[in-house]
Amino acid sequence: MNSVSARPPAVAGMFYPAAASTLRASVDALLAAAPALPMAQPKAIIVPHAGYIYSGPTAARAYAALAPWRQHIRRIVLLGPTHRVAVRGLALPTVQAFATPLGDIRLDGPAMAALDELPQVSRNDAVHALEHSLEVQLPFLQRCFDDFTLVPLAVGDAEPEEVAEALERLWGGDETLLVISSDLSHYLPYATAQQVDGDTCRHILDFDARVHPRQACGAYPINGLLLAAHRHGLQARLLACCNSGDTAGDRERVVGYAAFAFASSDHG
Template structure:
């Protein structure tokens, strides 16, 4: 076979950000999800979840993923957007790979969805942008655990505008079958008290659907801002599910990373 593109994007950060053993990973995820309060809530159209190693941000991510379990058979397609950390890219990068692998199995990339956004100038094809990227990958085992079967639209967001992100979301917005997941951590490497103050302020902006976050407030500011623009246009209500930092989960409070979990739903308040 000649130098053709690998069709599977293999897991790059298993054994680093989360366990590489499928049995250990599955049991860790079950434990994380079981330890969350699970009040009845409206069906989320979109969520924001953090993307650090599970020992740091796993409990915060689990708090929002647990809410999806009630809709596990409804969601058929996941638009997953996260910032690029390792490879610079202009625009939003989709992979040429046709599936993403984790220790829990393979997830097919939604070719129909990619075809629907291929005409947009901000959408580029880059396996290189996806190959080492953890911001999307760490969300996949959670999604594989709380959903039944789904296709994936993986978008690695580089240098682009919130409006350009919102345009992609608009193209693929869909109905109940489509879930939007934005992967972002909040403040980075501040002392505990400062992080709490800054992350609290960031959370207020997110809850107000104010699409003007900067990258000091959230590493995924660009995809988050794009979602906030789209959420505002669609009349969604934001709700904070959890807001903590690595000082709460893994100890050291001298330099912490902030993590927030949020849902965006058509209805506000609780389902009756």
Template sequence: MAHASQRPPAVAGLFYPADPNSLHAQVAGFLSAALPAEHIDAPKALIAPHAGYIYSGAVAACAYAGLAQRRDLVRRVLLLCPTHRVSVRGMALPAAQSFITPLGAVPVDREAWLQARELPGVIVDDRPHAEEHAIEVQLPFLQSTLDHFAILPVAVGHADPLDVAGLLEALWGGPETLIVISSDLSHYQPYRQAQWRDKATIAQIRQLDASLSPDQACGAGAINGLLLAAQRHRLTPHVLDLRNSGDTAGDRERVVGYASIAFSEDLDRAHH
């Protein structure tokens, strides 16, 4: 029985290999094959998909491929996801103090956790995290690209985007803090329709338009909070990859959309 302070893997062997060597090799393969649309030096935030690796691993790798250069710099990752199995009002932090994957344990950042717990809209509840895959599938990518880091896992339910932005603002930090939003795009549309819808969603994200709906992106609540914070901090979104399951490993009748997007501080704007 796992100790209550640890959150054991829920989808190892389902969404990704349960064997550490196979998992390490698969993630390394995705990362070495990743060809992001552009190179972003030091992204402050990433949006990455969270399906099974055969479907979205290659797209997620485009978000993470550049992190290895900051391997020793990033110490804290604010990791926000939607809730797929348990309904949540607001945002849920786990009580668990670490998340386990086949590649090892990832500690929860205690200081960030204590700070976040006091914020509006935040509750502490392990239940939304217990079976949730959306944070878990990001961890092997982070474990493969960063050295010593802790996470703040946040399951975003029916939350006010202003509260989500408030949490990000409170824990914004400097280059040692990375924000990762785990989200897929459209769900179960025919291939061409999905492409059209996802392009429209991406156009909205490029405009930092924080009015995405859950049918555009399952992580809409978390993305909208990021977009509000991105407006304040003058971050620029860069689309690194945009595909769907019909491009990777599925049929084209009912596809799920995936994007990798990096948000960077626009130095030009900062000078004005």
């Protein structure tokens, strides 16, 4: 593949290790430390996107649970919020791959083309260039799955129905996994964050698609997923919830993290 058609990593060496061997060992250690959580095959997960020392253990809870379907899941639809460049609706890149220190991930061109028909979807490389919410998930995906293609969507200001419509286009079967990248509350005192994040988790478990960006930076993709998942009769399960005060930060101003899995009640 022509390297000029790949988005290079923007936060390697900041949010996660830049050296391939160190990154591989770091992700594998996080996955190995995650407890086994027997469940039906998840159709979707919500995972945090801070630096691995902060939110890596929480994200690993969801990723480790996908191990039984390592070879079966072949397409990842990845949605995350925009932190650097504002955008209306959902933005796809124009490149053919996303690169990490572990190698290139092929993008699913036909699936992305199917989204081009939607008025809320645009092509915008600038939105993706420095965005970490999607990038920090990529090494986890590379270590969890043998061979897959990626549909990366940076979600700006978008109505839940607009996000749900895009998800429906790509819903697919058991070969497709939906991944929503989001942290929870930002910079609250430890005890306050616990209360706020606990309430947010209850809203998500109740499929209440009115999560506010103050509750979760990925509120827009979360709300779209909740709408689509409810329509498909999925059940939500909270796998982990903590904050940076529990992992690698002080407790004065913390960031909240949670991991969820969504699966069919009659599956598996």
